[in-house]
Amino acid sequence: GDSVTQMEGPVTLSEEAFLTINCTYTATGYPSLFWYVQYPGEGLQLLLKATKADDKGSNKGFEATYRKETTSFHLEKGSVQVSDSAVYFCALTTNTGNQFYFGTGTSLTVIP
Amino acid sequence: DTAVSQTPKYLVTQMGNDKSIKCEQNLGHDTMYWYKQDSKKFLKIMFSYNNKELIINETVPNRFSPKSPDKAHLNLHINSLELGDSAVYFCASSQLLGSDEQYFGPGTRLTVT
Numbered sequence: 001g002d003s004v005t006q007m008e009g010p011v012t013l014s015e016e017a018f019l020t021i022n023c024t025y026t027a028t029g030y031p032s033l034f035w036y037v038q039y040p041g042e043g044l045q046l047l048l049k050a051t052k053a054d055d056k057g058s059n060k061g062f063e064a065t066y067r068k069e070t071t072s073f074h075l076e077k078g079s080v081q082v083s084d085s086a087v088y089f090c091a092l093t094t095n096t097g098n099q100f101y102f103g104t105g106t107s108l109t110v111i112p
Numbered sequence: 113d114t115a116v117s118q119t120p121k122y123l124v125t126q127m128g129n130d131k132s133i134k135c136e137q138n139l140g141h142d143t144m145y146w147y148k149q150d151s152k153k154f155l156k157i158m159f160s161y162n163n164k165e166l167i168i169n170e171t172v173p174n175r176f177s178p179k180s181p182d183k184a185h186l187n188l189h190i191n192s193l194e195l196g197d198s199a200v201y202f203c204a205s206s207q208l209l210g211s212d213e214q215y216f217g218p219g220t221r222l223t224v225t
Contacts, residue, residue: 034213036216038153042218042219043116043202043204043216043217043218043219044155044202044204044214044216045215045216046213046214046215049213087153089155093212099145099157099160099168100145100157100214102155104152104153104154105153105154105155107153
């Protein structure tokens with residue numbers, strides 16, 4: 001079945017460090033891929049998305065490229081800030097399915 | 113205006129009680145969802161409704177019953193609450209079933225004592 005696997009946390013980084021959160025997927029059909037972010041005490045909100053192979057999603061300095069050959073959608077940011085501290089979820093949905101599949105979430109803490 | 117709203121934000125109750133959580137979306141979306149998030153932040157889909165019809169009912173105890181009076185509302189009623197029901201419950205909506213981004217509500221933190 002369809003699924004998403006993302007790196008386990010928690011991840012702790014110093015401000016201005018480089019961030020990578022790995023995400024790989026298994027899917028039938030042609031999935032759309034998403035990164036959601038959940039700030040403390042809030043609901044999830046969409047960070048970026050990519051709907052076909054080689055697409056790059058980007059937002060707020062975060063980027064992720066849809067790699068069909070490696071079935072990956074890794075999240076990156078060149079210089080993290082304290083305000084990026086949150087839980088990040090990789091997710092997918094397919095045009096043959098009827099639901100989202102979320103990863104287990106990766107907690108990021110950025111320290112000054 | 114809040115896109116997806118839930119009430120209440122916090123709910124503390126005793127085992128055995130019956131409680132409801134309400135959800136409303138003003139985005140004009142056709143599909144709404146309920147998710148349960150445990151203490152480790154794991155997110156599990158419970159129900160999905162499309163145009164007021166139940167589409168997905170994952171392995172959720174039948175003590176949980178969703179009700180969709182119209183496309184903009186999806187309420188969750190829980191009977192005979194148990195300690196293990198303690199979690200944060202999120203409502204979400206999307207324009208299309210399963211193929212579009214979802215918009216989440218702020219969550220309802222349920223604590224069963």
